[in-house]
Amino acid sequence: MTDSEPRPSAPRHPGTNLAHLGDFNQAVVLDAVRRAPDGVSRTVLRDQTGLAAQTVSNIVRRLLDAGMVVESGKQTRGPGKPRTIVKLDPDGGYAAGVHLDPAVITCVLLDLAGATRARAAIPTPLDTDPHRIIALVADQVRRLVDESEIDRGRIAGIGIATPGPIDEDASEVVDPPLLFGWHRVPFRRILAEETSLAVESGKDTAAVAIGEMWAGSDTADDFVFFYVGTGFGVGVVHAGEVVRGTSGNAGEIGHIIVDPDGPPCECGLRGCLSACCMPSNLVREAESLGVIPDDRVSRSGPAISASFTRLCDAAGAGDERAGAILDTAADRVARGISVITNLLDVDRVVFGGPFWPRIADRFLARVPGIVDELAIGREFHSPRVDGTELGEDVGAIGAACLVLSRRLGVRSAKLRIGP
Numbered sequence: 451m452t453d454s455e456p457r458p459s460a461p462r463h464p465g466t467n468l469a470h471l472g473d474f475n476q477a478v479v480l481d482a483v484r485r486a487p488d489g490v491s492r493t494v495l496r497d498q499t500g501l502a503a504q505t506v507s508n509i510v511r512r513l514l515d516a517g518m519v520v521e522s523g524k525q526t527r528g529p530g531k532p533r534t535i536v537k538l539d540p541d542g543g544y545a546a547g548v549h550l551d552p553a554v555i556t557c558v559l560l561d562l563a564g565a566t567r568a569r570a571a572i573p574t575p576l577d578t579d580p581h582r583i584i585a586l587v588a589d590q591v592r593r594l595v596d597e598s599e600i601d602r603g604r605i606a607g608i609g610i611a612t613p614g615p616i617d618e619d620a621s622e623v624v625d626p627p628l629l630f631g632w633h634r635v636p637f638r639r640i641l642a643e644e645t646s647l648a649v650e651s652g653k654d655t656a657a658v659a660i661g662e663m664w665a666g667s668d669t670a671d672d673f674v675f676f677y678v679g680t681g682f683g684v685g686v687v688h689a690g691e692v693v694r695g696t697s698g699n700a701g702e703i704g705h706i707i708v709d710p711d712g713p714p715c716e717c718g719l720r721g722c723l724s725a726c727c728m729p730s731n732l733v734r735e736a737e738s739l740g741v742i743p744d745d746r747v748s749r750s751g752p753a754i755s756a757s758f759t760r761l762c763d764a765a766g767a768g769d770e771r772a773g774a775i776l777d778t779a780a781d782r783v784a785r786g787i788s789v790i791t792n793l794l795d796v797d798r799v800v801f802g803g804p805f806w807p808r809i810a811d812r813f814l815a816r817v818p819g820i821v822d823e824l825a826i827g828r829e830f831h832s833p834r835v836d837g838t839e840l841g842e843d844v845g846a847i848g849a850a851c852l853v854l855s856r857r858l859g860v861r862s863a864k865l866r867i868g869p
């Protein structure tokens with residue numbers, strides 16, 4: 451390799467030359483190509499992956515035939531024969547991603563490079579009947595595909611991110627809060643039937659973590675993603691893998707006690723993160739104190755979201771009581787986070803989710819300082835705290851990545867549910 455040849459970052463998993471692991475090797479090679487936006491030669495791919503030259507050559511041929519990579523000129527500088535550069539073809543495949551939050555349904559269409567080609571967000575209907583919601587999701591995906599004018603035949607599938615708990619073995623969404631009428635809903639199977647596309651699914655907190663890992667610019671291998679939607683939870687990434695837990699339900703943090711004198715929680719304790727800081731509870735507190743009008747006619751996700759916006763707007767306009775509610779919540783969230791960052795010794799905390807942009811400035815003004823203050827190892831390392839660069843779409847992007855991972859990445863494949 452010459453100095454002038456592109457040096458992509460190393461793939462996250464070395465390859466193996468065992469023949470029966472062909473798909474694994476293909477994923478490793480594709481991952482290496484993906485990480486080299488300017489293209490990469492077969493020689494560099496061989497060096498990067500540790501695979502035999504013939505193996506790399508065969509895989510690149512397969513990827514070329516599948517339209518997933520293209521040859522893109524030759525590298526002529528330096529000694530030796532000119533080397534053909536191989537690049538990812540972003541139009542070589544697509545994945546749809548759907549994030550179902552009780553307040554908002556977000557859909558994205560990603561290309562093979564992970565770029566968002568189309569997006570849409572709609573309020574979750576007040577009638578949350580599962581069949582109605584799933585039909586709506588199928589319709590949204592169809593519309594995105596039609597509007598983007600891409601080749602439907604190149605869509606690898608749809609990824610869905612839902613609130614937990616989920617039953618991974620049965621591919622069912624089990625009693626999610628605020629999605630009334632949902633009990634053991636086989637979302638994945640029904641959507642596959644509605645769309646005739648392959649469907650992958652995962653919990654929202656895992657999806658945001660994988661979205662950040664795939665598309666975020668920070669490459670930390672250990673981080674905690676604090677998801678702020680109608681509900682909240684954390685996605686934990688350890689050594690570059692999303693921690694799923696035994697049943698796919700890792701990340702439930704609602705009952706970490708952050709204020710022993712705080713409000714009673716449904717679990718019987720006081721001052722749990724959930725009781726103190728969940729948007730629905732902050733809204734209820736603001737209503738009971740007269741900070742925002744108590745004229746909400748439903749406890750649906752969109753109604754909570756609208757009232758939460760009122761609360762945040764009031765705080766932004768200088769209402770001290772509204773500001774105090776949010777600041778107290780930020781301090782309590784920071785305490786909860788410090789339990790996790792100390793437990794796992796991570797060096798990064800990322801916030802994001804549909805409700806996050808409304809509180810981002812306020813939380814980022816307070817949380818980093820408290821997390822630092824409470825960090826056990828603060829003398830030599832303290833976690834960085836910031837917001838995701840992927841905005842409100844992070845959950846949908848992560849869901850789409852569940853699909854892309856089957857072709858592009860090795861690590862996230864474990865997030866698949868079922869066969």
Ligand SMILES: [Zn+2]
Binds near residue numbers: 715717
């Ligand atoms: Zn509790």
